[in-house]
Amino acid sequence: MNTLRVAGGQVLRPDGHVTESDVLVDRDAGTIVAVGDDTAAGRTEGDGEAGTSADERPDADEVLDADGSLVIPGLVNAHTHVAMTLLRGYADDKPLDPWLREDIWPAEAELTPDDVEAGAELGALEMIRSGTTAFADMYFAMDRVADVVDRAGLRARLGHGVVTVGKDDADARADIEESLAIATELDGAADGRIRTAFMPHSLTTVGEEFLREGVAAARESGVPIHLHANETTDEVDPIVDERGERPIAYAAAIDALGPDDFFAHGVHLDASEIDRLADAGTAIVHCPASNMKLASGMAPVQRLREAGVTVALGTDGAASNNDLDVFDEMRDAAMLGKLAADDAAAVPAEAVVEMATAGGSEALGLPGGRIEPGAAADLAVVDLDAPHLTPVHDPVSHLAYATRGSDVRHTVCDGTVLMRDREVLTLDADAVQERAAAAASDLVDRVGDAA
Ligand SMILES: CSC[C@H]1O[C@@H](n2cnc3c(O)ncnc32)[C@H](O)[C@@H]1O
Numbered sequence: 001m002n003t004l005r006v007a008g009g010q011v012l013r014p015d016g017h018v019t020e021s022d023v024l025v026d027r028d029a030g031t032i033v034a035v036g037d038d039t040a041a042g043r044t045e046g047d048g049e050a051g052t053s054a055d056e057r058p059d060a061d062e063v064l065d066a067d068g069s070l071v072i073p074g075l076v077n078a079h080t081h082v083a084m085t086l087l088r089g090y091a092d093d094k095p096l097d098p099w100l101r102e103d104i105w106p107a108e109a110e111l112t113p114d115d116v117e118a119g120a121e122l123g124a125l126e127m128i129r130s131g132t133t134a135f136a137d138m139y140f141a142m143d144r145v146a147d148v149v150d151r152a153g154l155r156a157r158l159g160h161g162v163v164t165v166g167k168d169d170a171d172a173r174a175d176i177e178e179s180l181a182i183a184t185e186l187d188g189a190a191d192g193r194i195r196t197a198f199m200p201h202s203l204t205t206v207g208e209e210f211l212r213e214g215v216a217a218a219r220e221s222g223v224p225i226h227l228h229a230n231e232t233t234d235e236v237d238p239i240v241d242e243r244g245e246r247p248i249a250y251a252a253a254i255d256a257l258g259p260d261d262f263f264a265h266g267v268h269l270d271a272s273e274i275d276r277l278a279d280a281g282t283a284i285v286h287c288p289a290s291n292m293k294l295a296s297g298m299a300p301v302q303r304l305r306e307a308g309v310t311v312a313l314g315t316d317g318a319a320s321n322n323d324l325d326v327f328d329e330m331r332d333a334a335m336l337g338k339l340a341a342d343d344a345a346a347v348p349a350e351a352v353v354e355m356a357t358a359g360g361s362e363a364l365g366l367p368g369g370r371i372e373p374g375a376a377a378d379l380a381v382v383d384l385d386a387p388h389l390t391p392v393h394d395p396v397s398h399l400a401y402a403t404r405g406s407d408v409r410h411t412v413c414d415g416t417v418l419m420r421d422r423e424v425l426t427l428d429a430d431a432v433q434e435r436a437a438a439a440a441s442d443l444v445d446r447v448g449d450a451a
């Protein structure tokens, strides 16, 4: 067996407890073989092999030193538009609708596939550096995004985002077909690390006829559905006014509410919609930073979880966040959840850590999210040797409230080391940043010329 040993760290186990253990990985299979006292070859839990540094232990093909560190499942960014890194800081301080219509969509109209690739590389770099190993992405030029995911070594669920409002029937149908074709063509790419979904942008930006056609085709080919849902009252009210039913009831009526589907935001949900989501097994991706920045509102995270809905975390795009750091999202989710519930005990540390790991993997239907034998070897190693992480009374508290993405020391996905001692191995960081900055600058010039 070709092995990787993550040695000498504290490991976050699926039950939320932390133990001093090694993690042994089968690099070829991309899975965890053993944790703690199951790691064979002589080393057992609590057996520190005094006098032997992690690098000197001879029983693995590769060793990652995790001394003084916390080994956690790779984080899952369950809703983003990764190439929007090019639009980071491009338009701020507006609510969703004018932000999209006045700034973002005119800029995206000028985006080329090369731009999308440059932005996706930058986003992949940012995610690897902050311990994210899997993400869901809705955007354009998804073949380019898939190529980046493959090269970067990440795991993803990808889909072409469909908008039909303002398009004639032929163009609208072509967009639906593109999303369905991409979902079929890219599924299983990057040695199975890429999975796909049918991704209509939202229930208001895609017409009912096209939604029904696309959903029916997606069901036939077995791909899940991902869309923005119940994000703002501007989106909910017209559905209620025109149809006499709430958005989640509408989604159910067109068969878009299934156990493999996951909806972004879910800010404005009433009790009947929470029950429907729970009954259907549809997950919600909570995006607290984006919801705060666009002043969209606060998702009822506590009530969703109490009802049994799987809740994951997402950054949304870097233009509404303005970064792709899931540690920030954990902290925001906890803080906002307490404020919303007027209860400091609401949305505790363990809940947000679960949402960023196992909850994300479950929502996306991707491997990972747990450190246990047989699970995917998707890991982040957090360096605890920092002033803002001292002392360590409770490692889970630190993950939720004090850790930053820049505290991540090593990142592993599918058994492959993507970042070692803060050096990203799969992407050339300087070249990626230079290319993205140049692409963003050219894009802004083109947008100016087009205006
Ligand atoms: C059709 S591809 C995806 C589309 O979504 C836009 N977008 C980015 N952030 C949000 C958000 O918070 N709500 C709705 N839509 C969003 C993005 O700019 C693309 O156009």
Ligand SMILES: [Zn+2]
Pocket (backbone or CB within 6 Å): 079, 080, 081, 228, 264, 316, 317
């Ligand atoms: Zn979004």
